[in-house]
Amino acid sequence: MSQLPGSCGYPIFGDKSVEFYRDPELFITTKISETSSKVFLTRLVNTPTIFVCSHQETTEILYEKSRDFDHGYREFLYNSYGDNLLFENGEAAKLLRNCLTPIFTNITQYESSIEEFFGKFFENFPPNGELVNVYEEFKSLMTKFCLKFFLGFSDTSSERSKSISELATLHWHGIISLPVSVKIPFAGQSGWSKAIEAKEKLLIHIRKMIAAEKNNSSSKLDASVSKNDAYVNPNKSNVIQQMLQAPFMNRDKNMEQHILLFISSLIPKAFSSIITSFILEMAAKERANLRESAALDSQLLSRILLEVQRLWPPFLGGRRIANKDTTIGGYKIPKGYAVIYVSYFAHRDKNVFKNPDEFNPDRWLNQGNTISANSIFTFGGGERVCIGHRLIQYILQRLTKTLLEKFTWEIDGDVNNTKKYKLLPVARPTELPCVRFHNKI
Ligand code: HEM
Numbered sequence: 001m002s003q004l005p006g007s008c009g010y011p012i013f014g015d016k017s018v019e020f021y022r023d024p025e026l027f028i029t030t031k032i033s034e035t036s037s038k039v040f041l042t043r044l045v046n047t048p049t050i051f052v053c054s055h056q057e058t059t060e061i062l063y064e065k066s067r068d069f070d071h072g073y074r075e076f077l078y079n080s081y082g083d084n085l086l087f088e089n090g091e092a093a094k095l096l097r098n099c100l101t102p103i104f105t106n107i108t109q110y111e112s113s114i115e116e117f118f119g120k121f122f123e124n125f126p127p128n129g130e131l132v133n134v135y136e137e138f139k140s141l142m143t144k145f146c147l148k149f150f151l152g153f154s155d156t157s158s159e160r161s162k163s164i165s166e167l168a169t170l171h172w173h174g175i176i177s178l179p180v181s182v183k184i185p186f187a188g189q190s191g192w193s194k195a196i197e198a199k200e201k202l203l204i205h206i207r208k209m210i211a212a213e214k215n216n217s218s219s220k221l222d223a224s225v226s227k228n229d230a231y232v233n234p235n236k237s238n239v240i241q242q243m244l245q246a247p248f249m250n251r252d253k254n255m256e257q258h259i260l261l262f263i264s265s266l267i268p269k270a271f272s273s274i275i276t277s278f279i280l281e282m283a284a285k286e287r288a289n290l291r292e293s294a295a296l297d298s299q300l301l302s303r304i305l306l307e308v309q310r311l312w313p314p315f316l317g318g319r320r321i322a323n324k325d326t327t328i329g330g331y332k333i334p335k336g337y338a339v340i341y342v343s344y345f346a347h348r349d350k351n352v353f354k355n356p357d358e359f360n361p362d363r364w365l366n367q368g369n370t371i372s373a374n375s376i377f378t379f380g381g382g383e384r385v386c387i388g389h390r391l392i393q394y395i396l397q398r399l400t401k402t403l404l405e406k407f408t409w410e411i412d413g414d415v416n417n418t419k420k421y422k423l424l425p426v427a428r429p430t431e432l433p434c435v436r437f438h439n440k441i
Contacts, residue, residue: 001332006031006040008048015043024316024423028053028345038345039329045075049338050328053345055352055375057329061320061341062381068326071384072319072338080175080199081264084257085387089323093384099246100258100387107394109237110149114395117145122402131412131434138275142268143168145395150239150262151209164205164263170198172265175425199260206256206263213240262388269426270314271392274378276428277312278305278400279435280418281359283411290361295404298397303361305396309378310347311359316423317342318380343377344423407437 008014020027020042028051031040038054052058061069070089078087085096107114121141126132143165144156153161174195239262240255248254282291282304294301320339327333348356352375353363364371379386386392403409411418412434420430 001327002330004039004041004050004331004333005035005037006042008041008043011043011046015046017044017046020044021424025344028342032345038349039331044338044340047338048334048336049340050331050333051340051342052328053342053349054329055346055349058317058341058343058346058377059381060328061339062377062384065326065328066382066384068322068324068333069320069339070323072321077175080171080195081261082199082257083253084261086261095249096254097387099243099248099254103239103242103246104387104391107390110391113149113237114398117148118395118398118402122406126407126437129437131436133432134279134435135272135276135428135432137272139265139268139272142271143265146263146267150259151206152213152238152240153209160205164202167198167202167205168263168265171195171202174198175264175266202260202263203256206259207252210240210244210252210255210259213238214244217241217244266426267388269428271395273312273314273427274305274309274392274396275399276433278308278396279403279409280411280429280433281308281311282404283409283418283435284415285410288408291404291408295401298401300361301397301401301404303364305393305400306364306373306376307359307361310353310376311357312421312427313343313347313376313378314426315378316344316427317346317377341377344427347376347378406440408440409435409437411435 016027031042031051032038032053034040039050039052039057041048041050043049052061071086071093074087081087085093085100088096144161147153147156147161147164151164153164155161172195174192240259243255243258244251281287282294290300290304294304318341320341322333322335322337322339325333325335328339333339347353350356352371363369374381379389379392413431417431418429418433421427422430
């Protein structure tokens with residue numbers, strides 16, 4: 001067993017959280033070069049922390065050795081989110097996954113409501129042919145989608161949904177980034193208490209919607225929920241109905257806490273990050289033919305989306321805590337040490353991806369290739385893979401296909417700026433790009 005390269009220094013004085021958060025990419029590349037290793041030890045949030053930036057060792061954490069590690073998010077996010085799957089391990093996590101995974105596995109049951117939602121969006125897009133700040137536009141779209149999909153709002157422009165979106169933003173400002181995070185509150189103490197207040201208000205809305213849905217099943221609407229806001233068709237497949245039928249140990253609490261996670265800003269930001277990266281990668285004039293072909297070929301579009309998710313994963317990676325003495329890549333990992341797998345770097349590991357910085361959808365062509373969709377960690381992997389990944393892949397395909405079919409687009413301003421990304425808390429270009437869309441004739 002080898003000793004870990006790097007050092008975790010003395011408690012408090014040796015802490016590198018500020019350096020890491022200031023510029024994670026620079027921090028990691030500097031450490032890799034100092035230690036000549038893609039697996040190195042440092043100290044973050046005053047915990048000895050091992051960064052894993054190679055593909056092989058990330059696979060080991062997520063697959064073969066996943067049971068040697070617990071999730072490492074509780075100390076950062078529990079106060080903001082309360083009890084949910086993210087903070088559970090072992091048997092408790094398995095039980096929750098058994099309840100939640102089936103709800104998001106068979107996406108065909110939601111096809112018509114997804115179709116209706118995005119169909120409506122494209123009736124008025126782009127707004128008056130103006131420049132579009134794509135990151136903000138798609139974040140706002142997905143915020144509305146999450147309200148409809150997870151909470152059952154039929155009118156996502158009602159006053160009530162606006163107020164919930166505002167609460168979700170306040171809630172976010174008190175949250176520390178996920179999955180890789182350091183404890184740097186965004187808005188100081190007052191931001192934090194406002195966030196906790198927002199969380200309580202969100203939970204009140206969520207409880208009302210669950211109550212209304214319970215009543216809907218027996219064909220009665222909760223009097224406190226206006227008709228505009230509630231599901232109009234109680235027979236339609238919806239997430240709350242599915243959750244009401246899932247075998248949760250503590251149904252009401254489990255439901256409300258998970259819906260809180262699903263309607264928080266995390267999902268809209270992560271989704272918009274991928275769509276923005278897609279639009280930017282495909283904007284170049286020399287990609288015009290690729291755009292045309294992908295509009296007609298869903299396999300090619302899937303490969304393009306894989307390549308976008310490889311190069312620009314919304315989350316830098318994930319955090320774990322060793323629950324026993326173990327090893328990764330032959331290095332000794334003592335119990336209690338934190339481990340951060342860094343998808344952004346593992347996705348650019350040249351041992352797995354030839355010319356890793358190159359955008360090359362053809363690398364995913366199945367020619368006896370050793371790589372598959374499981375070779376990227378944009379949605380984690382193994383037993384704790386994201387439960388929403390199928391849903392997101394479905395929506396990504398739906399949305400990008402329509403963009404390619406209906407529009408051409410160009411970036412307003414310096415194209416080179418679009419390659420500079422801020423990686424935390426959710427990756428996005430440092431300067432949010434504006435894009436001009438043109439209707440295809
Ligand atoms: C673009 C959108 C999304 C991205 C990039 C994303 C990414 C991720 C990643 C990387 C993980 C694994 C973290 C780890 O290994 O520690 C994860 C877990 C999770 N995701 Fe997502 N996710 C997205 C959307 C969703 C949606 C729509 C849902 C709800 C249906 C969801 C629910 C969850 C849950 C509950 C977990 C925890 C799973 C567990 O711990 O067993 N995510 N997600």
